[in-house]
Amino acid sequence: xxxxxxxxxxxxxxxxxxxxxxxxxxxxxxxxxxxxxxxxxxxxxxxxxxxxxxxxxxxxxxxxxxxxxxxxxxxxxxxxxxxxxxxxxxxxxxxxxxxxxxxxxxxxxxxxxxxxxxxxxxxxxxxxxxxxxxxxxxxxxxxxxxxxxxxxxxxxxxxxxxxxxxxxxxxxxxxxxxxxxxxxxxxxxxxxxxxxxxxxxxxxxxxxxxxxxxx
Amino acid sequence: xxxxxxxxxxxxxxxxxxxxxxxxxxxxxxxxxxxxxxxxxxxxxxxxxxxxxxxxxxxxxxxxxxxxxxxxxxxxxxxxxxxxxxxxxxxxxxxxxxxxxxxxxxxxxxxxxxxxxxxxxxxxx
Numbered sequence: 023x024x025x026x027x028x029x030x031x032x033x034x035x036x037x038x039x040x041x042x043x044x045x046x047x048x049x050x051x052x053x054x055x056x057x058x059x060x061x062x063x064x065x066x067x068x069x070x071x072x073x074x075x076x077x078x079x080x081x082x083x084x085x086x087x088x089x090x091x092x093x094x095x096x097x098x099x100x101x102x103x104x105x106x107x108x109x110x111x112x113x114x115x116x117x118x119x120x121x122x123x124x125x126x127x128x129x130x131x132x133x134x135x136x137x138x139x140x141x142x143x144x145x146x147x148x149x150x151x152x153x154x155x156x157x158x159x160x161x162x163x164x165x166x167x168x169x170x171x172x173x174x175x176x177x178x179x180x181x182x183x184x185x186x187x188x189x190x191x192x193x194x195x196x197x198x199x200x201x202x203x204x205x206x207x208x209x210x211x212x213x214x215x216x217x218x219x220x221x222x223x224x225x226x227x228x229x230x231x232x233x234x235x236x237x
Numbered sequence: 238x239x240x241x242x243x244x245x246x247x248x249x250x251x252x253x254x255x256x257x258x259x260x261x262x263x264x265x266x267x268x269x270x271x272x273x274x275x276x277x278x279x280x281x282x283x284x285x286x287x288x289x290x291x292x293x294x295x296x297x298x299x300x301x302x303x304x305x306x307x308x309x310x311x312x313x314x315x316x317x318x319x320x321x322x323x324x325x326x327x328x329x330x331x332x333x334x335x336x337x338x339x340x341x342x343x344x345x346x347x348x349x350x351x352x353x354x355x356x357x358x359x360x361x362x
Binding site: 025026031034035037038039040041042043044045046047048049068069070071072073074075076077078081097100101104109200201202205208209219 | 335
């Protein structure tokens with residue numbers, strides 16, 4: 023939905039070169055219900071948007087999927103930085119350092135009690151004994167659900183400040199890199215997403231539903 | 238050539254021309270757009286490939302097929318549009334995505350690069 027929003031589309035088309043690249047195959051889980059019936063779902067929905075200079079070096083990053091409104095303003099902010107400073111190496115480090123200090127002074131970026139609770143629940147799901155149970159847990163909380171005949175992506179609100187703090191830390195203390203060089207840090211360290219996809223099939227009889235009900 | 242034959246007789250009549258044209262057009266291969274309606278999936282996939290190769294020039298015709306009464310044709314047009322624009326679900330009027338950073342570098346504009354799981358031009362990415 024974000025990249026079909028007219029404000030986002032107009033801004034990207036007029037000011038930017040747009041590129042996408044896959045970090046991994048999508049991760050899907052199929053639950054065999056027997057008698058030829060099955061349920062299939064997608065488990066990975068995170069994305070990262072990188073803003074790069076024309077030479078391909080990153081000057082800002084928007085981690086995770088956000089609403090069209092948030093994404094639009096992130097693009098506007100990134101363009102403002104680029105047009106004002108040319109996103110030189112020094113300007114990138116200085117900008118993110120100033121942002122980081124500003125966040126610290128406001129007390130922003132610290133995880134809320136709700137975020138900490140979600141993080142613990144996520145960790146518990148990932149540590150579940152049974153892989154099918156784990157996959158089902160991830161599917162339930164995945165940002166992508168299937169609503170026939172179209173796939174609909176659902177965005178969880180919040181999280182931007184927490185992710186941005188980590189982005190400011192990374193971009194203020196490292197020389198400019200390409201998106202490919204940032205990929206592991208952004209997905210694994212910041213978004214807590216394994217860079218591993220593929221199709222997994224589970225026997226529905228192996229699920230441990232009580233663990234899910236507890237959540 | 239026999240010089241005694243009047244030159245006029247060397248040319249086919251207008252009627253013969255018309256008959257030839259009708260014969261040729263009736264035997265001609267359907268266009269790639271026409272083949273999107275094929276009941277043979279292989280033929281339809283080849284047509285999608287051909288239209289994808291044609292690139293942006295094929296967008297207006299494919300866009301028109303998004304309103305086709307046949308859901309299979311709509312789906313195939315959508316697939317071709319997704320491959321051309323780089324975005325599944327695009328009607329062709331949105332962003333045209335490049336598939337690698339190398340294609341975008343050095344064009345004088347800043348770059349927006351989206352990293353994701355799966356492929357942005359396929360359903361359920």
